[in-house]
């Protein structure tokens with residue numbers, strides 16, 4: 001009994017990341033209080049990650065929230081720190097499993113509403129819109145949105161107070177003292193929170209490998225305004241569709257020299273609509289549709305396009321291939337990549353840049369001029385936040401393992417003594433300190449495949465990946481009542497080099513011929529024998545083993 005008492009964590013405040021610690025994307029962080037078998041949970045963010053080359057046909061990856069869903073009456077709510085896909089994009093997919101209120105800012109609520117509508121959930125999800133800087137209570141958690149600066153409207157850090165301790169969950173942030181839109185970072189409030197005492201800072205790690213301080217949006221704006229003012233032909237700017245500051249900057253640069261703004265791409269039009277519904281871009285004037293592009297002289301146009309990450313169906317990819325139905329660029333025109341290429345998208349982005357080069361169009365990227373600044377803190381900004389908050393302990397989040405490790409080392413170097421590197425699916429005791437890894441919970445990833453959510457491990461993407469390397473062979477066999485072949489073997493290949501069919505058909509015939517007739521009655525056994533020998537024959541002739549499917553029909 002003593003031993004049980006020793007490990008009784010019923011008074012602990014715990015932290016369970018289900019995504020976001022070990023990858024950039026798929027953010028999903030849970031905070032829990034109460035006894036281990038009856039904890040109240042708060043979920044902070046519920047985002048997606050984009051599928052990789054190794055996951056063919058998978059556009060979106062979700063965190064597996066089955067552990068929380070299995071006890072959903074104990075989930076008090078989901079709080080969204082901001083409207084980026086990696087923080088909000090999974091809500092419409094996973095809410096049916098979780099069925100709890102969702103708390104977010106007015107702008108995030110606008111973005112979320114579009115997604116819920118697409119999913120047919122707009123009347124079902126209780127979305128509780130919280131004003132910026134407001135305090136609210138969710139179950140046993142006393143919460144407060146604290147405004148920060150980032151690369152989308154209305155980003156907040158979240159102050160989480162419980163009987164057991166106080167956590168500042170940073171969300172995504174940078175220190176921008178001259179943002180283009182919004183109320184800026186609430187430095188005064190963060191200092192007050194630090195004065196009152198912070199047990200744990202759970203903090204963005206994305207840019208910890210970079211020294212110094214990120215440039216401000218105002219510096220980016222000045223550069224873009226200068227480039228647009230000097231341009232002679234058409235100017236196109238591509239950026240993240242959700243980057244309202246950058247949209248505002250582009251509009252200002254256009255208006256300053258009498259250019260009309262043409263928006264190309266649905267995602268960006270949606271963002272503009274959501275932003276206007278919240279009072280942003282109210283002085284931006286009219287945005288023209290792509291159909292109006294053809295009526296304007298080159299020096300009167302500024303195009304705002306989606307597709308800065310090389311997405312093949314997005315506006316800029318189609319314009320660069322000269323395949324867009326309404327918009328085309330010509331020699332002497334200019335494209336600004338006002339973005340950073342997210343690791344993994346380099347090939348797609350360089351394909352677009354090569355296509356633009358073929359069209360003799362000038363391209364300016366962040367390597368050439370200050371046309372982009374990241375929304376995440378570099379070391380100088382992290383140091384500043386630590387000095388305001390003076391947390392007793394720190395947990396790095398929002399990073400790949402290398403970012404988390406570097407952030408942990410950096411925080412220790414800055415004098416924070418209690419630092420722990422988290423892992424998805426581990427439960428960490430935050431308070432009372434010190435930080436400790438106390439338990440594990442089931443976790444994982446789910447694939448969005450078309451309209452369905454499917455498992456990753458034995459799901460369709462794995463089989464598709466295999467097919468993409470080796471192709472497939474389909475073998476159709478018809479046997480009569482005496483177990484003899486009643487017709488020629490039907491053999492179809494897909495994704496194999498030409499000329500292998502005869503060898504493969506012969507291998508299938510031999511496999512049947514060498515099986516004693518009584519054993520041919522066991523269809524599964526016979527199919528397996530055929531499959532193995534067709535694969536072996538392919539390997540002999542070709543050096544690769546295709547996927548082989550055998551179907552046997554009995555007359």
Ligand SMILES: [Zn+2]
Pocket residue numbers: 082084087150172375
């Ligand atoms: Zn973000």
Ligand SMILES: [Zn+2]
Pocket residue numbers: 027084086087172398
């Ligand atoms: Zn993020």
